[in-house]
Amino acid sequence: MKRQNKLLTLRSLTRTVAVIVLIFTLISLSACGNSDAPGTDAAKDKTLVIAVPDSINLLEAGQEGSVIQYYIQQIVNEGLVAIGEDGKIHPALAESWEDENSTVWTFKLRKxxxxxxxxxxxxxxxxxxIERSADPEQSPSIAYFYPEGFTTEKVDESTLKITLPHAQSNFIWSISNNGGLFVTKKEWAEQAEAIGSAKDLLLGSGPYKVAEFSPGSHVTLEATDTWWGGTPEVKKVRIDFISDNQTRLLAFKQGDVDFAFDIPISQVGDYQSxxxxxxxxxxxxxYVGLTFDLTVKPFDNEHVRKAVAYAIDSQGIIDSIKDGYPEKATAFTAPEQFATVLSADDAREKLKALTHYDYNMEKAKEEFALSGAAPxxxxxxxxxxxxxxxxxxxxxxxxxxxxxxxxxxQEIPVEQWLNEMGSGTKGIxxxxxxxxxxxxxxxxxxxLDTTGQGTNPAxxxxQSVQPYLQAVYEKSSEEGLDDLLKGIDIAQEQAIYAPIWWGEAAVAYNSSIEVDNFTSYTFLSQNWPKNFRFAK
Known part of the structure; x- marks a missing residue:
């Protein structure tokens, strides 16, 4: 498989699962009360303690692509460029760059x-x-950012040239640490057994370094005095992995957590209290939705896929389990993702006009009958x-x-879910x-990459979609917008993907800290801890 999912935001109500959840809850509660709990260190050392609803066993985003791994590597490993607080591209290890026809990219490196x-x-x-990031064996989650056949050239000690096999106007995102590049030390990496593990942490040039990592529990980051951008004011950051919502809420109420990330909308009132x-x-x-694997029968049948799509009551799901907060999706890209080219409202109207299958049980039954498939x-x-x-x-x-x-x-471990995505074992x-x-x-x-099996999750x-995807590569975001929308429409007309909702999230923080202008890319911006200050 060419890549895996980037985000862990998904979770048999059997007795076994209940026991596992109970054990995890008890362990988490115990951790909140021991001498190493975040609350004790925070009071003593001014540690910024952030609780996230996911659990990771490896720090390297190139392996699994968890959004939490990205948040960590944002401030540990730099790319050639980075996202600023304004959501735009800013210099990182490259002080400047230029491109020739979006094919030959030349970077002047900071000294x-x-x-x-x-x-x-x-x-x-x-x-x-770069070469490690582009290797599907070493970096299965980010290798797709690099087109096959690209080359790198060392022009001199501070000039790097990257030549692509074809024009790719959005390649600048690929060599950011929001995309597919996390620069590390070659000598160290070649000797490491498992980069991002508790044994071989991470080595980068960012404003923070990993001081300690307990897989499935937490990671501690400390400010460095070696970053070209200066020494951060927040000296220590601890990210606690607390998957259970009630446990995370309890930790917040007890003051063991300063900032709770991705709290359930249903718990907003509890946090506000x-x-x-x-x-x-x-x-x-x-984006949250279903993907149909076309190598698993009968999901190779378009009428079966459309029958399933029609049978999904997206708004009913949102109202019943999400308290009505997320927005019903009409495409696999959210309106806010178009912020660099369209307002969210304009994007929403364009996405609404794309082919999608609103809940209609009669049409679902008709499509299933047309499929010729047996129950x-x-x-x-x-x-x-x-x-x-x-x-x-x-x-x-x-x-x-x-x-x-x-x-x-059935519930499965998130690592298994990631590894099996697009593997030909799960029809839905x-x-x-x-x-x-x-x-x-x-x-x-x-x-939309249909160039071979495993190049997309379905x-x-x-191949009919490829000219539109190629146009997206070759044109600017503004010029290629219509091509992008047409490509999405082709996929959705064939019900390759079934959109359900576009996410809305919530965060909570206590009186011990102040937070500046929190947005959907705060944790993805260069030196994001600077948005947090300890209250006086």
Whole structure:
């Protein structure tokens, strides 16, 4: 498979699962009360403690592509460029750059960049990191950012040239640490056994370094004095992985957590009831929907896919399990993702005009009859990192029963869910994607790549979409907008993907900190801890 999903935001109500959840809850509660708990260190050392609803066992985004891994690597490993607080591209390890017809890209590298161990960042380190990032074996989650056949050239010690096999106007996102580049030290990486593990942490040139990592529990980051941008004011950041919503809420109420990320909308009132707490909701640019694997029968049958799409009551799911907050999706890219070329309202209207299948049980039955398929059974798996997807799966299962499809709903570990995505083993699979870049075409360049099996999560091979995707590569975001929308429309007309909702998220923080202008890309911006200040 060419890449895996970037985002872990998804989670058999069997006795076994209940026991696992209970054990995890007890462990988490115990951790909140021991001597190493975030609250004790925070009071003593002014540690900024952030609780996230996901759990990771590896820090490197190139392996799994978790959004949490991206948040960590944003401030540890730099790319040639980075996203600023304004959501635009800014210099990082490259001080400046230029391109010839979006094909030949030349970067002038900064000479004052150092790794956190004090050694200088060399052009050889950067070339090594690019080649490693483009290798599907070493970096399965980000290799797709690099077109096959690209080359790198060391012009001199501070000039790097990258030549692409074809024009790619959005390539600048690829070599950012929001996309597909996390520069590390070549000598260190070649000796490491497992980069991003508890043994071989991360080595980068960013404003922070990893001080300690306990897989599945937390990671601690410390400010460096080697970053070219200066030493950060927030000296220590601890990110706690607390998947259980009630446990995370309890940690916040007890003061063990300063900032709670991605809190359930249904718990907003609980967080607001905490003295001094502030809660903020925002459009997070995420997409949630179903993907059909065309290598798994009978989902190679377009009428079966359309029958399933018609049978999904998206608004009913949103109202029943999400308290009506997320917006019903009409495409696999959220309106806010088009911010660099369109207002959200204008984008919403264009996306609404694309082919999509609103809930209609009669049409679902008609499409299933047209398919010629006999009633069958299938399984919808959801990752243990998001119980909402489990609840949505049960609602969908009830609907599909009406058209002759029996669905078994099963929870699996998030790592297994990622590894099996597009593997030809699951006819229906969840997709929960929060783009780390603001490139309008970010999701599309994966979803619409039909050049071979495994190049997209549906194993879709219809070549008719390729001219539109090629145009997206060759044109600017503004000029290629119509091509992008046409490509999305082709995929959705064939019901390759079934959009369900565009995400809305909430964060909460207590009176111990102040937060500046939090947005959907705050945690994706260069030196994002500077948006946090300890209250006086």
């Amino acid at each position: 004052d960049a150092k790794f956190s161990d004090g050694s200088p960042v060399t052009i050889d380190d950067i070339i090594y990191s 905490v003295s001094g707490a502030k809660v903020q909701t925002y459009k997070d640019r995420s 069958f059974s299938t399984t919808i798996y959801y990752p243990d990192s998001n119980q909402d997807l489990g609840k949505a799966s049960l609602v969908i299962a009830d609907s599909l029963k009406e058209i002759g499809i029996t669905v078994d709903v 699979d969840w997709m929960d994607y929060r783009p780390p870049t603001l490139d309008p075409a970010e999701i599309a360049i994966w979803f 194993n879709w091979t219809d």
